[in-house]
Every structure is written in structure tokens, then in C-alpha cells.
Amino acid sequence: DADVTQTPRNRITKTGKRIMLECSQTKGHDRMYWYRQDPGLGLRLIYYSFDVKDINKGEISDGYSVSRQAQAKFSLSLESAIPNQTALYFCATSDMEDEQYFGPGTRLTVT
Amino acid sequence: SQKIEQNSEALNIQEGKTATLTCNYTNYSPAYLQWYRQDPGRGPVFLLLIRENEKEKRKERLKVTFDTTLKQSLFHITASQPADSATYLCALEDDYKLSFGAGTTVTVRA
Numbered sequence: 065d066a067d068v069t070q071t072p073r074n075r076i077t078k079t080g081k082r083i084m085l086e087c088s089q090t091k092g093h094d095r096m097y098w099y100r101q102d103p104g105l106g107l108r109l110i111y112y113s114f115d116v117k118d119i120n121k122g123e124i125s126d127g128y129s130v131s132r133q134a135q136a137k138f139s140l141s142l143e144s145a146i147p148n149q150t151a152l153y154f155c156a157t158s159d160m161e162d163e164q165y166f167g168p169g170t171r172l173t174v175t
Numbered sequence: 176s177q178k179i180e181q182n183s184e185a186l187n188i189q190e191g192k193t194a195t196l197t198c199n200y201t202n203y204s205p206a207y208l209q210w211y212r213q214d215p216g217r218g219p220v221f222l223l224l225i226r227e228n229e230k231e232k233r234k235e236r237l238k239v240t241f242d243t244t245l246k247q248s249l250f251h252i253t254a255s256q257p258a259d260s261a262t263y264l265c266a267l268e269d270d271y272k273l274s275f276g277a278g279t280t281v282t283v284r285a
């Protein structure tokens with residue numbers, strides 16, 4: 065089984081809808097991250113959490129919120145989706161400052 | 176403002192040659208730097224980490240250098256193979272988290 069899983073893998077939604085992307089990990093890591101990737105812009109950090117009670121905004125948090133339900137689960141919500149949130153979303157985990165392990169990604173399209 | 180710049184163009188090389196990728200940064204003081212490989216439609220995969228007090232790191236056919244004076248890291252793939260074709264991302268430590276460059280796409284021709 066994969067160490068980091070993301071659901072759904074693909075999602076098409078309409079402008080104004082609320083959507084949640086979920087991430088689960090079996091690595092036992094405290095640190096979890098949400099990134100979005102757009103062509104030519106690389107990975108940009110949306111939110112990150114260093115433990116269950118810690119939530120921090122990243123570079124591009126506007127329009128997004130997160131919930132850290134447990135050490136293994138970190139969810140990203142788009143409260144009211146807009147077309148420029150169309151992107152590839154990745155969840156990642158790490159143990160302290162070591163390498164990050166990425167999930168397979170969620171391709172989100174907002175029409 | 177902070178900036179991470181990788182090779183602006185894709186890199187096309189012949190099998191067996193060495194690919195050299197650059198990562199330059201501005202207004203960062205990273206304690207370490209990491210390199211990742213990303214295949215189309217998939218999540219990045221960690222390759223190497225080099226710390227600020229290390230000049231060079233090797234792993235099999237991969238070599239990374241880190242020059243904090245020049246604010247630059249070089250990533251080398253020696254004896255390249257078609258299976259090395261991918262996008263390579265550099266990532267800098269930034270206040271205990273990572274900031275990523277946009278990546279360089281490498282294509283190795285057989």
C-alpha cells in the first residue's frame with residue numbers, strides 16, 4: 065500500500081461549490097503539507113502542519129482552509145471554488161526536516 | 176523578494192552524456208537543499224539532500240554541489256539513460272519548510 069494516499073484523484077466541480085481533498089499517511093510522520101502545482105510555477109505551499117495541534121499558512125492560503133483530524137490525516141477545503149483554483153494538488157509528509165514523501169496528487173478542475 | 180531559479184529551458188541530451196542542472200537562489204539562507212524527481216502526473220520523489228556545510232554529495236550516478244557564496248546548487252546526472260527523463264526540482268529549506276523551484280525537464284535521447 066502507498067505511504068501517502070489522496071482522495072479523490074480527479075475531481076471536476078463548478079464555481080462556488082465547496083470541495084474537500086483528503087490526505088492520509090502511514091509513515092507515522094508528524095509533519096504534513098498541502099501544495100498546489102501549476103505549469104511553469106512549480107510547487108507552492110498552501111498550508112502545513114508540524115503536529116496535530118499546529119496549523120500554519122503557506123505562500124498561497126487565501127481561499128483554502130485545512131483540518132488536521134489526526135496525526136495521519138490532513139484535509140484541504142476550498143470553501144467556494146473558483147476557476148483559478150484549477151490545478152494539481154499534492155499532499156506530503158516528513159519526519160522533522162528530512163525528505164518529504166508526496167502523495168499521487170489530485171487533479172482538480174473548477175468550471 | 177525571494178526567488179529560486181532553475182534552468183529556464185528544457186535539457187535534451189544524448190544517452191551516456193552528463194546532464195548538469197542549475198538552481199540559483201536569491202534572499203534565502205537555506206540550512207539545506209534537496210533535489211526531487213517528478214514524472215508526468217505523479218508526485219515528486221526525493222533524490223538527495225545536501226547541507227550548508229557540505230560541498231558535494233553523491234548517490235550512484237547523481238552528484239550535487241552546494242555553494243552558499245554563489246547561492247547556487249548544481250545537480251549532475253552522469254552516464255545518463257533514457258529512464259532519467261523527468262522533471263527535476265530543487266527545494267530550499269525556508270524556515271523549517273521547503274520552497275521549490277519550477278523545475279527543469281530533462282529528456283535523454285537513446
